Amino acid sequence: MDSLSEPIAENVDPLRALTLDTLRRRTSMKWHAYPEDVLPLWVAELDVPLAEPIIQAVTDAVRLGDTGYAAGCEYATALADFAAKRWGWHSLAVERTAIVPDVMQGVVEMLKLVTGPGDRVVVNSPVYPPFYMFLTHMDRQVVEAPLGADHRIDLDVLADTFRTATAAGGRVAYLLCSPHNPTGTVHTEAELSAVAALSAEHGVRVVADEIHAPLAPPDRYVPYLSVPGTADGLSLMSASKGWNLAGLKAALAIAGPGAAEELATLPEEVSHGPSHVGVIAHTAALRDGVGWLDALLAGLAANRRLLADLLAEHLPAVRYTPAESTYLAWLDCRDLGLGDRPAAYFLDQAKVALTCGVDFGTGGAGHARLNLGTHPDIVTDAIRRMAAAL
Numbered sequence: 001m002d003s004l005s006e007p008i009a010e011n012v013d014p015l016r017a018l019t020l021d022t023l024r025r026r027t028s029m030k031w032h033a034y035p036e037d038v039l040p041l042w043v044a045e046l047d048v049p050l051a052e053p054i055i056q057a058v059t060d061a062v063r064l065g066d067t068g069y070a071a072g073c074e075y076a077t078a079l080a081d082f083a084a085k086r087w088g089w090h091s092l093a094v095e096r097t098a099i100v101p102d103v104m105q106g107v108v109e110m111l112k113l114v115t116g117p118g119d120r121v122v123v124n125s126p127v128y129p130p131f132y133m134f135l136t137h138m139d140r141q142v143v144e145a146p147l148g149a150d151h152r153i154d155l156d157v158l159a160d161t162f163r164t165a166t167a168a169g170g171r172v173a174y175l176l177c178s179p180h181n182p183t184g185t186v187h188t189e190a191e192l193s194a195v196a197a198l199s200a201e202h203g204v205r206v207v208a209d210e211i212h213a214p215l216a217p218p219d220r221y222v223p224y225l226s227v228p229g230t231a232d233g234l235s236l237m238s239a240s241k242g243w244n245l246a247g248l249k250a251a252l253a254i255a256g257p258g259a260a261e262e263l264a265t266l267p268e269e270v271s272h273g274p275s276h277v278g279v280i281a282h283t284a285a286l287r288d289g290v291g292w293l294d295a296l297l298a299g300l301a302a303n304r305r306l307l308a309d310l311l312a313e314h315l316p317a318v319r320y321t322p323a324e325s326t327y328l329a330w331l332d333c334r335d336l337g338l339g340d341r342p343a344a345y346f347l348d349q350a351k352v353a354l355t356c357g358v359d360f361g362t363g364g365a366g367h368a369r370l371n372l373g374t375h376p377d378i379v380t381d382a383i384r385r386m387a388a389a390l
């Protein structure tokens with residue numbers, strides 16, 4: 001089915017709604033970057049129609065000409081309500097939030113509050129490549145504390161990294177990715193408590209990027225600032241990944257009680273960046289798009305099982321542990337003998353675009369990231385093409 005004009009019911013898997021021909025009409029990065037013979041399973045965009053309440057809210061705004069500057073706290077209120085219902089997190093205080101243009105700009109602004117030029121920021125490699133790009137661009141030193149082989153935070157490694165980073169002088173921050181991109185790891189409450197204790201012990205400030213949080217199973221997700229001991233933490237949240245709103249820019253920075261005064265010093269000009277229509281879209285998603293989100297999560301779970309089955313049948317040498325969250329699959333291709341950049345081989349030989357693992361830092365060589373947020377037929381076609389290319 002192709003629902004470009006037809007609204008889809010809230011309980012229908014949105015991943016099955018659009019055909020390849022329709023998707024190829026898209027002009028955003030995912031569908032623009034490669035020629036027509038390539039299946040693009042790379043950048044984190046979803047191949048879905050938007051949730052009907054978002055379409056309605058944006059259409060109404062455009063018809064009304066409500067396209068001025070962003071104002072008000074509806075987005076933060078909608079997030080606080082969503083967090084309370086979905087995760088049982090009742091202490092997200094709207095007065096301790098600020099609208100920022102998007103999550104990465106929010107990360108930059110939060111890190112400017114707690115570190116200065118030349119200071120060190122710890123990340124858990126392999127991790128979302130723009131962490132390296134944005135941190136370098138803002139003159140911070142990236143220090144890696146690699147994940148364990150089980151894709152979880154290695155607390156001993158993190159403690160050692162905090163120790164050496166702080167011993168080198170200056171202020172140190174830790175940019176936590178929760179859930180983790182690319183592995184989809186959902187950190188447990190015990191892990192987050194340990195992170196909070198280590199950061200307090202070493203005087204390291206935590207900035208949590210929680211953009212993928214809506215894509216985690218609601219009963220498994222623990223917001224960082226809901227964990228005791230995180231009062232001086234800062235977090236970034238957004239409806240951008242869960243509801244595919246990267247082109248409608250708006251995100252929220254959230255401070256724990258001990259970081260509220262710092263957040264209040266955020267320069268006013270930062271609040272000029274978000275799009276008002278973006279704010280309307282994100283608010284509608286969080287307030288009225290939960291049924292659609294649940295249907296998406298069911299579709300993603302099915303796509304993860306499908307991918308595991310397809311790999312077992314066609315590419316058994318590729319190691320893949322289905323993740324608990326996100327729509328990203330982290331493929332360990334080292335046993336294929338394709339070198340550090342299997343994504344380059346698959347693009348060239350199979351016409352399948354994946355994200356190159358090397359860009360995710362230490363632990364990324366020989367890996368590729370596959371975007372599962374698409375029609376199951378496209379996932380099937382991609383794996384068949386990859387297997388045939390070997």
Ligand SMILES: Cc1ncc(COP(=O)(O)O)c(C=O)c1O
Nearest residue numbers: 044102103104128181209211240
């Ligand atoms: C972990 C993580 N942070 C941030 C972003 C980008 O967010 P934004 O477009 O709001 O800057 C992404 C996009 O995929 C991401 O995976």
